[in-house]
Amino acid sequence: MNRVEKARKVRYLIFPLLFAAGSVLNTQAQSLERMRELLQEIQQEVDSLEKEQSRTLRVQEKPQPVESVEYVDDVIAVDTLPSGNEAVMIVLFNDNTWKYLRNRNYVKDSEVYTRCWDTTKLFPYRDVVALSDLPRSVDIQLVDSLKCYHYPYKASIRSKFGMRRRRKHQGVDLPLKTGDPIYATFNGRVRISLPSSKTGGYGNLIVIRHDNGLETFYGHLSERIVHAGEWVEAGQIIGYGGSTGRSTGPHLHFETRYCGQSFDPERLIDFQSGILRRETFLLKRSYLDIHSNASQDFEDEEDEAKEQKRAEEEKKALANAQYHRIKSGDTLGAIAIRYGTTVSRLCQLNGISRNTTLRIGRSLRVK
Ligand SMILES: [Zn+2]
Numbered sequence: 001m002n003r004v005e006k007a008r009k010v011r012y013l014i015f016p017l018l019f020a021a022g023s024v025l026n027t028q029a030q031s032l033e034r035m036r037e038l039l040q041e042i043q044q045e046v047d048s049l050e051k052e053q054s055r056t057l058r059v060q061e062k063p064q065p066v067e068s069v070e071y072v073d074d075v076i077a078v079d080t081l082p083s084g085n086e087a088v089m090i091v092l093f094n095d096n097t098w099k100y101l102r103n104r105n106y107v108k109d110s111e112v113y114t115r116c117w118d119t120t121k122l123f124p125y126r127d128v129v130a131l132s133d134l135p136r137s138v139d140i141q142l143v144d145s146l147k148c149y150h151y152p153y154k155a156s157i158r159s160k161f162g163m164r165r166r167r168k169h170q171g172v173d174l175p176l177k178t179g180d181p182i183y184a185t186f187n188g189r190v191r192i193s194l195p196s197s198k199t200g201g202y203g204n205l206i207v208i209r210h211d212n213g214l215e216t217f218y219g220h221l222s223e224r225i226v227h228a229g230e231w232v233e234a235g236q237i238i239g240y241g242g243s244t245g246r247s248t249g250p251h252l253h254f255e256t257r258y259c260g261q262s263f264d265p266e267r268l269i270d271f272q273s274g275i276l277r278r279e280t281f282l283l284k285r286s287y288l289d290i291h292s293n294a295s296q297d298f299e300d301e302e303d304e305a306k307e308q309k310r311a312e313e314e315k316k317a318l319a320n321a322q323y324h325r326i327k328s329g330d331t332l333g334a335i336a337i338r339y340g341t342t343v344s345r346l347c348q349l350n351g352i353s354r355n356t357t358l359r360i361g362r363s364l365r366v367k
Contacts, residue, residue: 039084043084065277066278066279069148076093077093078094079091089101101233119229122199124260125261142186143276148233151269152184152185152252153174153176153180155272173251175250177241178241181237182218182241182252183236183238184233186210187233191228192206193205195224204222217254223239223240223242261289264287267281323365331358332346332354
């Protein structure tokens, strides 16, 4: 356990203790005041330790993965307390738990939420920010010390990011059951919440812009439960999975974008385990390309899905294939009758014609 973790642990222990202590003090006001003072002291201690740790982190090469936060839907915030750090507050919940939360009022000043902010256009950066305008690489702090992260959906990927035939798949496809909850990945503000008729293939779509400057896209939803302009927290349910728009079966089409340019979401998230791979992400311009500042081509996605299905059926058929060893006197007609098939099917399966000579001892695929 390092010093920061130790300090955190102390903080977790002290908070409930203070609550207990507070009940025996004469007035609530006194106890609250004392509690605030103590919390401020603890916070200052943690802040200085974290600063020290961030200096040492620069030489640390191994990225630190972040586990998904727990988010319970029916817990309600009942009060907030200052934490000693203006950007952070302490929120008390009705189940006697508490956690640190980013102060949204603080974040709202950020130009992240004003530049190219458009609640109807899916790609507001297009024609405004070119790929060549972007720096060669940019350090993106995915989560801060509050570790506000939640996987959008946990599953093994059906279709990866990248080139498919001649076109680019702008995100990853995660198969799901219609109605499965979909979560906000980081804290942020909903920029797009639009129905199928307005998203050109994405179906019911939600786009969230995050404090860290990234945008995440959640496509093909069966239901959207947040609206444009709403502030959301990592782990909040934003909608339910489905198959709306151009889709071949229920799945989440999930994209990560920076200034409108898509990059592989697997660089950030291990979708199988749901873990965020690192706290800080070095986004290189080479991860992006000029073609990515565009909408997903779902016609291509549909074709791809059909092709995959055909290939799977072919594979299955091959696994169930049956063979017949040719004996003296065998004819295609007799073999067809014996296995309940036709001569033309036998020819098709074996790439032969009706006149091909059957060689004794050879195997013929019959199913
Ligand atoms: Zn997709």
